[in-house]
Amino acid sequence: MSTPLLEIRNATKIYGGGFLKQGRVTVALQDFNMTIEESPATITTIAGESGSGKTTLANLVLGFVKLTSGQILYRGVDIGAMNRQQLMAYRREVQAVFQDPYAVYNPFYRVKHVFDLVIKNFKLASNKREARELIEEALNVVGMRGEEVLEKYPHQLSGGQRQRMMVARAYLLKPRLIVADEPVSMVDASLRAMILDIMLRLRDEHGISFLYITHDLSTAYQIGDRIYLLYQGTIAERGDTVQVIENPKHPYVQLLIHSIPVPDPKVKWGGDMDATTIDDEEMRASVLSGCRFYPRCNQRMPRCLEKRPPLYEVGPGGHQAACYLYEDPSSLEVASPVGAQVSHKAP
Numbered sequence: 001m002s003t004p005l006l007e008i009r010n011a012t013k014i015y016g017g018g019f020l021k022q023g024r025v026t027v028a029l030q031d032f033n034m035t036i037e038e039s040p041a042t043i044t045t046i047a048g049e050s051g052s053g054k055t056t057l058a059n060l061v062l063g064f065v066k067l068t069s070g071q072i073l074y075r076g077v078d079i080g081a082m083n084r085q086q087l088m089a090y091r092r093e094v095q096a097v098f099q100d101p102y103a104v105y106n107p108f109y110r111v112k113h114v115f116d117l118v119i120k121n122f123k124l125a126s127n128k129r130e131a132r133e134l135i136e137e138a139l140n141v142v143g144m145r146g147e148e149v150l151e152k153y154p155h156q157l158s159g160g161q162r163q164r165m166m167v168a169r170a171y172l173l174k175p176r177l178i179v180a181d182e183p184v185s186m187v188d189a190s191l192r193a194m195i196l197d198i199m200l201r202l203r204d205e206h207g208i209s210f211l212y213i214t215h216d217l218s219t220a221y222q223i224g225d226r227i228y229l230l231y232q233g234t235i236a237e238r239g240d241t242v243q244v245i246e247n248p249k250h251p252y253v254q255l256l257i258h259s260i261p262v263p264d265p266k267v268k269w270g271g272d273m274d275a276t277t278i279d280d281e282e283m284r285a286s287v288l289s290g291c292r293f294y295p296r297c298n299q300r301m302p303r304c305l306e307k308r309p310p311l312y313e314v315g316p317g318g319h320q321a322a323c324y325l326y327e328d329p330s331s332l333e334v335a336s337p338v339g340a341q342v343s344h345k346a347p
């Protein structure tokens with residue numbers, strides 16, 4: 001088997017508790033494992049509610065923050081131990097597209113400057129004509145033309161144009177992986193569809209893989225190949241996107257999916273979780289050693305506090321859920337423990 005494009009091994013990121021170990025400690029990501037194969041190109045979604053560790057994971061992959069423990073390997077090389085040349089290649093091949101593209105532009109420079117800077121820094125062209133051709137090619141990929149946008153200032157572009165420009169900027173470097181952190185959450189529905197479509201084309205026609213960070217399961221359902229659902233820094237469930245979304249197993253993921261609004265007044269909105277409270281001792285145990293979802297789970301058992309559940313196989317194609325309900329494989333042959341399976345497709 002060939003070396004994976006990206007491999008994350010037991011990645012843990014703890015914020016705080018620095019010098020003298022004082023102050024609040026946050027375990028943003030714990031023992032996270034993921035593999036993105038070299039080929040074919042894929043879109044891997046990282047989903048979860050606010051604070052689940054999605055952006056932390058993106059920042060770790062991009063090298064913006066350092067791991068507390070674990071490893072991130074790119075083409076088999078630990079990104080924390082890369083030499084200058086390997087690091088340069090990594091910075092070129094792994095690009096980022098963020099939620100708010102406005103923050104990336106310098107308001108005093110014309111849009112062209114963003115592209116010129118990349119071409120200069122990575123020595124992509126030997127003369128102006130060559131540079132312009134590269135820029136035009138990149139803009140074409142996102143359905144734009146240089147004359148429309150390059151001479152404008154960032155505030156003269158729409159949010160959707162700014163975001164497409166960012167994708168074009170990333171494309172300029174012919175990356176192998178784009179880390180896209182909520183790339184469509186600030187654009188309206190029609191532009192969202194256009195940007196998602198561009199991502200699919202980059203995957204299929206240009207062999208670019210994506211790490212797609214989102215809290216929006218419906219867009220993940222539209223474009224994602226594999227999905228990882230995080231809950232407070234740990235993987236609750238992972239697998240093929242359609243398989244997971246249509247047949248969720250972890251109580252948290254079932255709750256999330258039942259909460260997706262559907263355009264049918266007869267369909268109840270939101271999943272019911274057990275409203276009973278737990279005491280401080282149980283809360284501490286859940287955070288320290290047990291399942292983080294324990295306080296909100298309506299299927300909780302005493303053992304969930306003793307040890308964090310590992311990932312159990314719950315379906316075909318590497319579908320796994322971190323829940324003791326599935327420790328015994330025969331449990332999968334009976335009906336879903338929370339009752340109803342997802343009966344609707346995400347919009």
Ligand SMILES: Nc1ncnc2c1ncn2[C@@H]1O[C@H](COP(=O)(O)OP(=O)(O)OP(=O)(O)O)[C@@H](O)[C@H]1O
Nearest residue numbers: 015016026028049050051052053054055056057215
């Ligand atoms: N620089 C930091 N210092 C301290 N704590 C941090 C830092 N960055 C993130 N955290 C904490 O780590 C946890 C995970 O945050 P992260 O931003 O990765 O979550 P997220 O899933 O991306 O959330 P959102 O969807 O709101 O962006 C949160 O509890 C957050 O408060």
